[in-house]
Amino acid sequence: MPNGNQDAGKHLVRSQENYIDLNRSFAANHFRTEKTKQPILDAGFKLSDFFTKKIFLWLYHYLKSRFGPNHAYSVYDGGADNGIYALTDHNGNESSPVVIAVVGDWATFTPESEEIAEKIREHQPDYSIHIGDTYYVGAPHEVENNFTLPGSPWPRGKSGSFALLGNHEMYARGIAYFDELLGTLGLRGNDGVYQGQKAAFYCLENKYWRILGLDTGYHSIGKIPLLEMISWFAPKCRFDDLMIKWLKETLKLDDPNDQRALVVLTHHQYISAFKDEKEYLDPAEQLGAILGTNRPIIWIWGHEHKFSIYGKAQVGKGVSAYGRCIGHGGMPVELEKFEKNASSHGYGSLVMVDDRAVPGQGDYPMGYNGYCLMKIAGAKLVLEYYDKDKLLFSEEWMANGMGGMEGKIFPPDSSSALKTQDGKNWEDAVK
Numbered sequence: 393m394p395n396g397n398q399d400a401g402k403h404l405v406r407s408q409e410n411y412i413d414l415n416r417s418f419a420a421n422h423f424r425t426e427k428t429k430q431p432i433l434d435a436g437f438k439l440s441d442f443f444t445k446k447i448f449l450w451l452y453h454y455l456k457s458r459f460g461p462n463h464a465y466s467v468y469d470g471g472a473d474n475g476i477y478a479l480t481d482h483n484g485n486e487s488s489p490v491v492i493a494v495v496g497d498w499a500t501f502t503p504e505s506e507e508i509a510e511k512i513r514e515h516q517p518d519y520s521i522h523i524g525d526t527y528y529v530g531a532p533h534e535v536e537n538n539f540t541l542p543g544s545p546w547p548r549g550k551s552g553s554f555a556l557l558g559n560h561e562m563y564a565r566g567i568a569y570f571d572e573l574l575g576t577l578g579l580r581g582n583d584g585v586y587q588g589q590k591a592a593f594y595c596l597e598n599k600y601w602r603i604l605g606l607d608t609g610y611h612s613i614g615k616i617p618l619l620e621m622i623s624w625f626a627p628k629c630r631f632d633d634l635m636i637k638w639l640k641e642t643l644k645l646d647d648p649n650d651q652r653a654l655v656v657l658t659h660h661q662y663i664s665a666f667k668d669e670k671e672y673l674d675p676a677e678q679l680g681a682i683l684g685t686n687r688p689i690i691w692i693w694g695h696e697h698k699f700s701i702y703g704k705a706q707v708g709k710g711v712s713a714y715g716r717c718i719g720h721g722g723m724p725v726e727l728e729k730f731e732k733n734a735s736s737h738g739y740g741s742l743v744m745v746d747d748r749a750v751p752g753q754g755d756y757p758m759g760y761n762g763y764c765l766m767k768i769a770g771a772k773l774v775l776e777y778y779d780k781d782k783l784l785f786s787e788e789w790m791a792n793g794m795g796g797m798e799g800k801i802f803p804p805d806s807s808s809a810l811k812t813q814d815g816k817n818w819e820d821a822v823k
Contacts, residue, residue, distance in 0.1 A: 405502075406500060410428055411723055462566055463571070465592075476642070477552065478598065486598055492767075493520045493766075494692060495512065496659070496693070497558075499538040501534070505722030509545040511780060512763055519551055520554075523659055525561070525694065526568075526569070530568055548580070554594055555574070555577055556609065593606050601768055602654050604645075606657065611631075628673075630674040646683075653773070659694050666696065669733075687795045691714065697719050698720055698746065699746040700744065702742055702743060720759065743821040744816070744821070748810065774786055785818075787822060801819060
């Protein structure tokens with residue numbers, strides 16, 4: 393396994409060890425991205441380093457990102473591209489299964505993330521979607537290494553490719569995400585060129601389903617460090633007003649006559665069952681104000697570096713959602729951080745968390761990286777969950793034409809080490 397800084401042409405290869413015990417501190421993430429660019433710092437951080445050019449470079453980037461303005465929020469300009477795209481396979485067919493690969497917290501440029509990318513590529517998906525977080529701070533060189541340089545590992549779909557905005561891209565004010573990444577994504581034209589993703593949100597749809605990629609990242613970072621420690625002032629990851637306008641006026645999500653079933657993709661979680669993880673209720677309440685609190689949706693998110701499944705949950709004025717966390721695409725899955733929090737809203741809804749240890753990890757056990765495949769054919773949606781080696785289990789959902797869906801689950805066989813929580817059955821995930 394590479395150790396931090398190894399030159400692969402223009403590519404900067406990292407190891408998962410670079411990401412161990414990574415917190416969500418603005419300054420710490422900027423320090424780590426500079427550290428992995430600067431081999432002189434790999435030997436350890438010393439007081440004398442404050443007087444080196446490299447530490448001043450870190451301080452410059454940190455202060456510029458912390459207190460500089462965020463990139464302007466991009467929206468669809470009212471032209472032919474309004475962010476709503478037909479769910480078709482690469483031949484333009486709606487009736488045959490359309491395959492969508494979804495992966496979260498993948499962009500680490502580690503051997504593990506490259507392995508997951510190759511596994512996704514083997515499925516030859518029609519669409520590929522990254523649901524956010526380019527590490528450490530979504531800097532230009534990190535976007536390039538993961539997504540845009542020749543030979544970079546991101547597996548683009550045959551029909552299109554999209555990316556959501558996470559908090560880590562916003563550690564660098566979203567500039568590289570908006571200016572360098574989005575232009576390389578979007579639908580794939582007949583000439584093989586991707587036509588660009590115009591905004592941080594979009595919709596893929598057919599007659600029965602809508603897949604909504606929605607942005608919780610833009611408002612995930614505060615600008616006053618001390619105030620962020622106070623829960624009242626901490627970022628709530630709300631949906632931007634311009635995206636809400638698009639949901640209502642362009643997508644017409646509040647149209648009572650449109651009763652298609654919904655899958656929502658975001659970076660941040662609605663609920664959580666785990667200690668030291670926040671629950672972001674504002675986006676769920678914003679959706680609840682549009683859809684009501686009773687219409688169920690499937691909600692897939694990342695942010696937490698684990699794979700977990702929740703039964704249907706509804707909190708406060710938020711939507712009812714079947715939650716699936718797939719934030720295990722590339723970051724190390726640190727099993728020692730899986731302590732649960734009985735007072736969280738998600739505690740009672742948790743059906744399964746993948747706490748299997750990868751063999752041969754020594755004294756600090758690590759879990760499995762993985763991803764999700766969505767397969768849509770007409771009214772049927774299948775969700776398949778994979779680790780780096782195999783298919784783990786799947787779900788099948790049928791849109792009922794009344795705004796909801798009916799699901800069944802195909803659990804792992806009895807020999808699998810993947811187990812449900814005490815008192816839960818696999819069927820609780822789809823009730």
